[in-house]
Amino acid sequence: MGNLFKIAIRNLLRYKRRTLLTASLITVGVVFVLAFVSISGSFKNMMIGQITDSMLGHLQVHRKGFVASIETLPLNLNLKNGAIDRLEKILDAQPEIEAYSPRVKFGGMFSNFTETSSIRLTAIVPEREFKTVPLLPGRVTEGSKDLKPGGILIPELLARGMKVKPGDAAVIVATNADGSVNGKQFIVTGVMESATGPGGRDGYIHLDDARELLRMEGRQVSEYAVRLKDFGKLAAFGEKLDGLLARESNQQGKPIFELHIWEKLSPFFNIARMIDVMTFFIRLMLIAIVLISIMNVMIMAVYERIREIGTIAAIGTLPGKILNMFVIEGFCMGVVGALIGDLVGIALVYILNALELTYNFGQQQGLILQAGVSPADVLMISATVIVVSVIASLQPAFKASRMEPIQALRHT
Amino acid sequence: MALISAKQITKTYRVGEVDIQALRGVSFEIEPASFVSFIGPSGSGKTTLLNLIGCLDKPTEGTLTVADTDVAALDRRASAEFRGKNIGFIFQDFNLLPVLTVYENIEYPLLMVQKVAPVERQKRVTALLAAVGMADQRDKKPDQISGGQKQRVAVARALVTNPKLVLADEPTANLDHDTAYMVLNLMKKMRDEFNTTFIFSTHDPKIVGEAETIFTLEDGKLNEDKGKGGNGHGKSL
Numbered sequence: 213m214g215n216l217f218k219i220a221i222r223n224l225l226r227y228k229r230r231t232l233l234t235a236s237l238i239t240v241g242v243v244f245v246l247a248f249v250s251i252s253g254s255f256k257n258m259m260i261g262q263i264t265d266s267m268l269g270h271l272q273v274h275r276k277g278f279v280a281s282i283e284t285l286p287l288n289l290n291l292k293n294g295a296i297d298r299l300e301k302i303l304d305a306q307p308e309i310e311a312y313s314p315r316v317k318f319g320g321m322f323s324n325f326t327e328t329s330s331i332r333l334t335a336i337v338p339e340r341e342f343k344t345v346p347l348l349p350g351r352v353t354e355g356s357k358d359l360k361p362g363g364i365l366i367p368e369l370l371a372r373g374m375k376v377k378p379g380d381a382a383v384i385v386a387t388n389a390d391g392s393v394n395g396k397q398f399i400v401t402g403v404m405e406s407a408t409g410p411g412g413r414d415g416y417i418h419l420d421d422a423r424e425l426l427r428m429e430g431r432q433v434s435e436y437a438v439r440l441k442d443f444g445k446l447a448a449f450g451e452k453l454d455g456l457l458a459r460e461s462n463q464q465g466k467p468i469f470e471l472h473i474w475e476k477l478s479p480f481f482n483i484a485r486m487i488d489v490m491t492f493f494i495r496l497m498l499i500a501i502v503l504i505s506i507m508n509v510m511i512m513a514v515y516e517r518i519r520e521i522g523t524i525a526a527i528g529t530l531p532g533k534i535l536n537m538f539v540i541e542g543f544c545m546g547v548v549g550a551l552i553g554d555l556v557g558i559a560l561v562y563i564l565n566a567l568e569l570t571y572n573f574g575q576q577q578g579l580i581l582q583a584g585v586s587p588a589d590v591l592m593i594s595a596t597v598i599v600v601s602v603i604a605s606l607q608p609a610f611k612a613s614r615m616e617p618i619q620a621l622r623h624t
Numbered sequence: 625m626a627l628i629s630a631k632q633i634t635k636t637y638r639v640g641e642v643d644i645q646a647l648r649g650v651s652f653e654i655e656p657a658s659f660v661s662f663i664g665p666s667g668s669g670k671t672t673l674l675n676l677i678g679c680l681d682k683p684t685e686g687t688l689t690v691a692d693t694d695v696a697a698l699d700r701r702a703s704a705e706f707r708g709k710n711i712g713f714i715f716q717d718f719n720l721l722p723v724l725t726v727y728e729n730i731e732y733p734l735l736m737v738q739k740v741a742p743v744e745r746q747k748r749v750t751a752l753l754a755a756v757g758m759a760d761q762r763d764k765k766p767d768q769i770s771g772g773q774k775q776r777v778a779v780a781r782a783l784v785t786n787p788k789l790v791l792a793d794e795p796t797a798n799l800d801h802d803t804a805y806m807v808l809n810l811m812k813k814m815r816d817e818f819n820t821t822f823i824f825s826t827h828d829p830k831i832v833g834e835a836e837t838i839f840t841l842e843d844g845k846l847n848e849d850k851g852k853g854g855n856g857h858g859k860s861l
Contacts (some may be wrong), residue, residue: 215735222723523719526680528708528737530701618680
């Protein structure tokens with residue numbers, strides 16, 4: 213095999229300019245794909261991080277049927293005492309979980325005593341919420357990030373539209389599960405930007421205040437947001453937890469809980485998928501570049517060496533060995549193109565990071581691009597290039613191996 | 625026992641709508657260690673006959689036995705294996721592999737065809753390099769040596785596997801007078817040393833003069849003469 217490589221490499225070096233051009237083309241393709249994967253991956257990870265770490269959590273658990281009715285934030289679908297105990301027992305037993313946070317979600321009216329507007333409220337235990345969604349305090353743009361009972365974090369939309377600032381008093385009026393209306397006065401603790409762009413109407417109050425405002429009897433929770441120690445294990449853990457929760461049923465034998473990972477709860481998952489689709493097509497382009505360039509070179513190589521093929525076939529070289537000889541040439545070109553492309557691509561990623569390029573996402577301004585490419589991506593792209601190079605060489609190599617020695621020797 | 629036995633061989637090529645009969649019922653036998661020349665005008669069937677003996681082509685009719693093997697019955701792979709084991713080739717244009725050195729060109733059949741162990745390989749290649757007088761040129765590429773030197777390398781490559789038979793198609797056509805004689809003498813020496821049968825297809829009177837048996841082909845039919853060597857290691861039937 214080593215001799216086949218020696219002959220293949222010498223044949224490649226025999227046509228230096230052509231080999232260099234083809235390897236360069238592959239290199240450019242690999243660099244382009246690595247740059248795209250690193251930038252789009254960085255944007256995607258940032259976006260997912262923003263969504264999960266400042267709002268949703270990695271996954272959420274609700275009472276069965278809650279998510280289907282989430283637009284109305286139904287209080288009658290809250291989890292209650294027994295279910296809460298059962299769920300927390302399961303969650304506490306999972307070593308993969310870093311933190312989880314109980315929430316009560318409801319809709320209400322926000323009044324500054326002169327104007328009134330609708331608001332969606334999430335009632336939280338701040339210490340637990342901030343552990344579960346650690347970027348949440350970072351969304352507070354004015355006032356205090358610390359939420360105590362009696363305080364409210366209001367969205368920028370309401371603060372601007374109703375000219376409310378931290379320290380102002382405001383009233384929340386909400387309908388409880390029985391349909392009766394209650395109100396409670398709050399002090400605006402802070403103003404926060406929306407995680408998903410302008411137009412967000414989400415505010416935060418303390419869970420104790422929600423109990424009082426909604427006149428809850430006993431403990432009630434609309435959802436549990438869960439944060440994992442390793443986001444990469446989300447899918448596997450989601451399946452595991454789903455299995456555990458499926459065993460918990462009510463007196464009618466129907467499941468109590470439903471689990472949703474962040475992808476099922478956010479429209480931003482579609483953007484993430486679009487990025488994946490774009491990345492897929494960029495990879496397809498790379499495959500096309502490698503396929504066409506290698507095939508072209510190998511067809512030319514076979515054509516130019518017909519007499520040599522006839523000679524080695526005549527002196528007894530088996531067809532399989534002739535096939536290997538040409539396939540190895542394609543393989544070597546793929547390896548060289550991929551290796552140089554990897555090195556240049558990784559260098560480019562370092563340069564992009566060193567330049568500290570900034571971009572905006574939603575309300576977030578001046579986010580620094582943190583391009584990154586994983587070893588798995590580098591390996592996958594390199595392996596793709598090498599495998600496609602081999603595939604592209606197969607047809608010309610097969611043709612070479614099937615040549616009749618007499619006809620090949622007669623070729624001029 | 626004859627090394628090569630041909631009985632009533634015909635070879636017909638189809639060119640467009642026309643059948644061209646290159647060989648018409650050719651029969652002959654060639655003994656081991658012969659120095660045989662097939663001569664005849666262009667189109668007489670010399671190269672066709674060499675191709676058949678060399679298992680590069682198959683007869684349309686008749687039987688052809690080389691080294692006790694019915695070569696017409698061999699498939700593509702078996703033919704290649706048979707050639708690699710039993711036959712050496714010397715081409716008019718030398719056909720050395722340009723990316724390999726002189727040493728590597730000679731070594732190629734041992735390495736890529738016969739898988740001979742490194743020590744034995746080195747021994748055989750070095751011996752043949754010395755025998756053909758190319759030891760001092762061993763690291764040169766074919767484009768760095770003369771035509772005569774190339775043909776000496778080609779002779780060494782053909783002999784390195786210790787074949788029973790070497791087929792040479794117009795081996796001196798591209799060589800000057802002195803070089804052609806030198807290559808011919810080399811081949812005779814090799815025949816004497818290794819007991820290898822040499823078969824030529826040629827127009828070259830130098831080769832014809834040196835051959836022990838001469839077969840003349842005309843219009844695909846065969847006549848036999850005794851050559852200079854005169855001991856008649858072949859005969860037409």
